Amino acid sequence: MKLIEVNNLVFSYDKKINVVDGVSFSVESGKYISIIGHNGSGKSTIAKLLIGLLEANKDSIKAFDMELNAKNLRAIRQRVGIVFQNPDNQFVGSTVRDDIAFGLENRQIPHDQMDDIINKFAAKVNMLDFLDKEPENLSGGQKQRVAIAGILAMNPDVIIFDEATSMLDPKGKREVRESIELMRKENPNLSIISITHDLEEAFSSDEVIVLQKGKIVADDNPENILEKPGIFVESGVDLPFKNKFLNLLSQAGIEIKNDESLERIVEELCR
Amino acid sequence: MSINFKNVFYTYSEKTPFRHEALKDVSLTINDGSFTCIVGHTGCGKSTLIQQLNGLLIPTLGSVDVNGYHIEKKSKSLKKLHDLRKEVGVVFQFSEYQLFEETIEEDVAFGPINFGVKKEEAIKIAHECLETVGIPESYYKKSPFEISGGEKRRVAIAGILALQPKILVLDEPTAGLDPRGTKYILDLFKELNKQGTTIVFVTHDINIVYEYATDVIVMNEGKVVMQTVPEKLFAEDVEQYSLETPLIQKTVNLLLAKGMKLDVSKIHSLEDLVKEIARVRK
Amino acid sequence: MTNVSLGRYVPYNSFIHRMDARNKIFCLIALMVAVFISYPTYEITFIVGGAFAVFVFALLMISHVSVKDIFKSLRVLWFFIIVLLIINIFIPPRDASNVAFAMGSVNVYWEAIFQSLKIILRLVLMIELTMILTATTKPLDLTYGLEWYLTPLKLIKFPAHEVAMTISIALRFIPTLLDETDRIMKAQSSRGVDFKHGKISSRLKAIVSLIIPLFISAFQRSEELADSMEARGYDPKAKRTRYHILRFSLNDLFTFLLVGAIMSGTIILSHYEFNLQTQSFIPWYCLILICIFIYVIIVGIIDATRRKA
Numbered sequence: 001m002k003l004i005e006v007n008n009l010v011f012s013y014d015k016k017i018n019v020v021d022g023v024s025f026s027v028e029s030g031k032y033i034s035i036i037g038h039n040g041s042g043k044s045t046i047a048k049l050l051i052g053l054l055e056a057n058k059d060s061i062k063a064f065d066m067e068l069n070a071k072n073l074r075a076i077r078q079r080v081g082i083v084f085q086n087p088d089n090q091f092v093g094s095t096v097r098d099d100i101a102f103g104l105e106n107r108q109i110p111h112d113q114m115d116d117i118i119n120k121f122a123a124k125v126n127m128l129d130f131l132d133k134e135p136e137n138l139s140g141g142q143k144q145r146v147a148i149a150g151i152l153a154m155n156p157d158v159i160i161f162d163e164a165t166s167m168l169d170p171k172g173k174r175e176v177r178e179s180i181e182l183m184r185k186e187n188p189n190l191s192i193i194s195i196t197h198d199l200e201e202a203f204s205s206d207e208v209i210v211l212q213k214g215k216i217v218a219d220d221n222p223e224n225i226l227e228k229p230g231i232f233v234e235s236g237v238d239l240p241f242k243n244k245f246l247n248l249l250s251q252a253g254i255e256i257k258n259d260e261s262l263e264r265i266v267e268e269l270c271r
Numbered sequence: 272m273s274i275n276f277k278n279v280f281y282t283y284s285e286k287t288p289f290r291h292e293a294l295k296d297v298s299l300t301i302n303d304g305s306f307t308c309i310v311g312h313t314g315c316g317k318s319t320l321i322q323q324l325n326g327l328l329i330p331t332l333g334s335v336d337v338n339g340y341h342i343e344k345k346s347k348s349l350k351k352l353h354d355l356r357k358e359v360g361v362v363f364q365f366s367e368y369q370l371f372e373e374t375i376e377e378d379v380a381f382g383p384i385n386f387g388v389k390k391e392e393a394i395k396i397a398h399e400c401l402e403t404v405g406i407p408e409s410y411y412k413k414s415p416f417e418i419s420g421g422e423k424r425r426v427a428i429a430g431i432l433a434l435q436p437k438i439l440v441l442d443e444p445t446a447g448l449d450p451r452g453t454k455y456i457l458d459l460f461k462e463l464n465k466q467g468t469t470i471v472f473v474t475h476d477i478n479i480v481y482e483y484a485t486d487v488i489v490m491n492e493g494k495v496v497m498q499t500v501p502e503k504l505f506a507e508d509v510e511q512y513s514l515e516t517p518l519i520q521k522t523v524n525l526l527l528a529k530g531m532k533l534d535v536s537k538i539h540s541l542e543d544l545v546k547e548i549a550r551v552r553k
Numbered sequence: 554m555t556n557v558s559l560g561r562y563v564p565y566n567s568f569i570h571r572m573d574a575r576n577k578i579f580c581l582i583a584l585m586v587a588v589f590i591s592y593p594t595y596e597i598t599f600i601v602g603g604a605f606a607v608f609v610f611a612l613l614m615i616s617h618v619s620v621k622d623i624f625k626s627l628r629v630l631w632f633f634i635i636v637l638l639i640i641n642i643f644i645p646p647r648d649a650s651n652v653a654f655a656m657g658s659v660n661v662y663w664e665a666i667f668q669s670l671k672i673i674l675r676l677v678l679m680i681e682l683t684m685i686l687t688a689t690t691k692p693l694d695l696t697y698g699l700e701w702y703l704t705p706l707k708l709i710k711f712p713a714h715e716v717a718m719t720i721s722i723a724l725r726f727i728p729t730l731l732d733e734t735d736r737i738m739k740a741q742s743s744r745g746v747d748f749k750h751g752k753i754s755s756r757l758k759a760i761v762s763l764i765i766p767l768f769i770s771a772f773q774r775s776e777e778l779a780d781s782m783e784a785r786g787y788d789p790k791a792k793r794t795r796y797h798i799l800r801f802s803l804n805d806l807f808t809f810l811l812v813g814a815i816m817s818g819t820i821i822l823s824h825y826e827f828n829l830q831t832q833s834f835i836p837w838y839c840l841i842l843i844c845i846f847i848y849v850i851i852v853g854i855i856d857a858t859r860r861k862a
Binding site: 238248270 | 420514522545
C-alpha cells in the first residue's frame with residue numbers, strides 16, 4: 001500500500017535555483033527507504049517538504065490519500081513523525097518525561113492515560129531509568145532516543161530520520177540504530193525514510209534514493225544500485241566498504257566470484 | 272620542544288556539589304611533528320585535556336609543558352599564556368560558531384590582529400590561509416553567514432591557521448560534515464602535518480586513526496589507558512577500550528586468521544591492503 | 554561547569570516543596586507586601602523585621618537551602634549596601650535629628666543608619682523569599698502557576714499560554730546557552746581575545762565576538778526547535794491537554810490562610826499604632842485582601858470546570 005506519493009516535487013528558497021528539482025518517489029507501508037547524497041543535494045529540504053514545514057508545489061505530495069495542504073496538514077502530521085539532526089534543538093520538555101508528554105498534549109490525550117504511554121515508549125528506547133533527567137544530563141544518543149520515543153508515542157505510520165545520527169558518537173549511533181531496528185521488528189508496517197551519510201546503513205535498507213543537485217539519479221534496491229558504478233561517480237557518493245574493496249581487488253586483477261560477505265571474500269582470497 | 276604532561280589532574284567546580292574530576296593523573300608526551308589522535312568515548316576527558324594545551328584551563332595539580340612554556344597553577348602569568356595561544360591553535364568542535372565579522376577575510380584576520388599583526392599584513396595572511404583551506408577568492412568579501420556549513424567550518428579553521436601555529440589542536444573537526452567535506456579537511460591536515468605542524472586530533476572516528484595517525488592516545492574516564500602507535504593499538508582487540516574496530520582492520524584480522532602472511536606495518540589504507548594481498552598472492 | 558547553582562531548584566521532599574506552585578506564588582507576594590510595610594517607629598520596624606528574619610530563616614531551613622547558598626546570594630548585595638550607606642550619610646533623611654557621630658565635617662545621624670538598615674533588611678528578606686520559591690519549585694511548575702494567574706487575562710486577548718510556553722522553553726535552554734557561551738569564549742580566547750583585561754575598545758570588540766555568535770546560534774536553535782514543535786503537532790491556538798496538573802491540597806489552604814493572616818496582621822499593625830481610636834484604614838485593606846481571595850477562588854473554579862469539560 002502506498003502511504004506517501006511524491007510527484008514532480010519542486011522547491012526553491014530564492015526562486016532562482018531549485019534545491020529540489022522534479023523529484024518523484026513513493027513510500028510503501030513497511031518499507032525502509034534511505035536517501036543519500038551530498039550536503040546541498042536537497043535531502044533535508046525534501047524531509048521538511050514531506051512534513052509540511054516548507055510549502056511544496058501544488059499537487060506534488062499526496063499522503064494517505066490526502067493532498068498535503070493547509071487543510072490536511074494536521075491530519076497528515078498525526079501520521080508522519082520526524083527526528084531531526086541536532087539532539088538539543090528538538091528537546092522541548094524540561095525532563096525526559098515532559099518531552100515525551102509534549103506530543104501527547106498536542107494530541108489531546110487525556111491526562112490519566114499519559115503516564116502509561118510515557119512509560120511504555122520510554123521502555124521501548126531503553127530510557128525508563130532516565131525519565132526525570134534534564135536534557136543537560138543526557139548524552140546525544142540518549143536525547144535522540146527520547147525524540148524517537150516521543151514520536152513513537154504518537155503512533156505514526158511513517159517516521160523520517162533527517163541525519164538523526166550524524167552528530168552522535170559511535171556509541172550513540174549504535175544505540176539509535178538498535179532502537180530503530182527494534183521498532184521495525186515490533187511494527188512491521190511502519191515505514192521509515194532515513195536521510196543519511198552512513199553508507200553501511202543506507203545499503204542495508206530496502207530502497208536507496210541517490211540525490212544530486214535536487215534530482216534523483218537513482219532509485220532502486222541496494223543490489224541494483226551497486227551494480228551501476230556510474231551512479232557513484234556521477235553523484236560523488238562513496239561506495240560501501242565491501243564494494244570499494246571488491247573494486248580495488250578487481251583493479252589489481254583479482255576477481256572474486258562469491259562476494260556475499262566479507263568472510264566469503266576473505267575465504268576466496270586465501271584459497 | 273614537545274608537549275609534556277606531568278601527573279596532571281583537573282577538577283571542574285571544585286568544592287561544590289557539582290564537582291567533577293575530568294582528568295586523573297595524566298602523564299603523556301606528544302612529539303613534535305606527529306599526527307597524534309586522542310580517542311575515547313564522550314566524557315572521557317579528551318576535551319578537557321586539549322584545553323590544557325593553550326592554557327584555557329590550568330591543571331588543578333601537576334604541570335604541562337608546551338614548546339618551552341611551563342603551565343602550572345602557581346606560575347599563572349597571563350602575558351605568557353597570550354603568547355602561548357599564538358603557538359598552539361585550537362579548533363573547537365562546531366567551530367563555525369566562532370565566526371562573527373562582517374566579511375570572511377576580516378574574520379580570518381581577527382586572530383593575527385589580536386596578536387599585534389598590522390591590519391594589511393593580517394589580511395594578506397588571511398588570503399593565504401583561505402587559499403589553503405580551498406575557499407575561492409570571490410568569497411573573501413562575503414559575509415561568513417551566507418555560505419554553506421562545510422565552508423563555514425573551513426573558514427573557521429583558516430581563522431586558526433592564520434595564527435600560524437606550530438601545534439594545531441582539533442576537537443572533532445569533521446563532526447556533522449558530509450563524507451566529501453570530511454575527506455577534504457582531513458587531507459588538508461595531513462598536508463599541514465607534512466609541512467611540519469604538529470597535529471593533535473580528538474576524534475570518535477576510529478577510521479581516521481587508522482588512516483592518518485602516527486601516534487595515538489586512548490583515554491577512558493579521565494585516565495590515559497594507552498599511548499602508542501596505531502599499529503600496536505590495532506594489533507590488540509580495541510573493543511576492550513570500547514572502541515570500534517575499523518573495517519580495514521577487521522578484514523586484515525580475517526585474512527591473518529586464515530593464514531595469509533600480510534606485512535601489517537605497510538597497511539594504512541584500503542589501497543595498501545589490496546597491494547599487500549596482490550604481493551602475497553604472487 | 555557553570556556556577557549558576559544559585560536559586561536553582563533543589564529536589565527535596567519538604568513541606569514547602571510539596572506546596573502548590575500557585576499557592577507559593579501567592580505566598581511570596583503576600584509575604585513581600587508584609588515585609589515592605591512601613592511602621593511609624595524604628596522600634597516596631599526592627600522588632601517586626603527581626604521576627605520576619607527568624608521566620609524566613611526557618612523557611613529556608615525547611616526548604617533545605619544551604620547556609621552557604623544563603624551567604625552567596627547576599628554577596629551581590631555588598632556593593633548596594635555600601636552605596637546605600639554613603640547616600641544616606643551624605644543626604645540624611647528629612648527627620649534626621651540625632652547625631653550618632655561626626656566624620657570630619659559631616660554629621661552621621663542615627664536616622665540615616667536606621668534608614669539604611671531598614672532598606673537592607675527588606676532587600677535581604679526579599680531575596681531570600683524569592684530564593685525559597687525558586688529552590689523549592691520546579692521552573693516548569695512555576696510557569697504553570699504563572700499561567701494560571703494569567704488565564705483571566707485571556708479575555709482581553711493576553712497570550713497567557715504562549716507567554717508561559719516561552720518562559721518554560723527559555724528556562725529549558727538556559728544551561729544549553731551557558732555551555733555555548735563558555736565554548737565561544739574559549740574559541741575566541743584561542744584566537745587571542747582577552748575578555749578580562751585590555752583597553753575599552755578591545756574589550757568591546759571582545760564582547761562583540763561573543764555576542765554575535767551567540768545570537769546566530771540562538772536564532773538557529775529557535776528555528777530548529779520551532780520546526781520540531783510544529784512537526785510534533787504543536788499549535789498554540791489549538792486545544793491541548795495537560796501532563797502536569799497542579800493540585801491545591803489541604804496544606805495549601807492552611808498556608809494560604811496563614812500567610813493571608815500574616816499580611817493583614819502587618820497592615821493592621823502599621824496603621825493602628827496600637828491605637829484603635831485612630832481613623833480606620835482597615836476597610837480598604839480588607840477590601841483589597843478579599844478581592845485577592847475572590848480572584849484566586851474564581852480562577853480556581855474556572856479551572857476546575859474546564860478540567861471536567
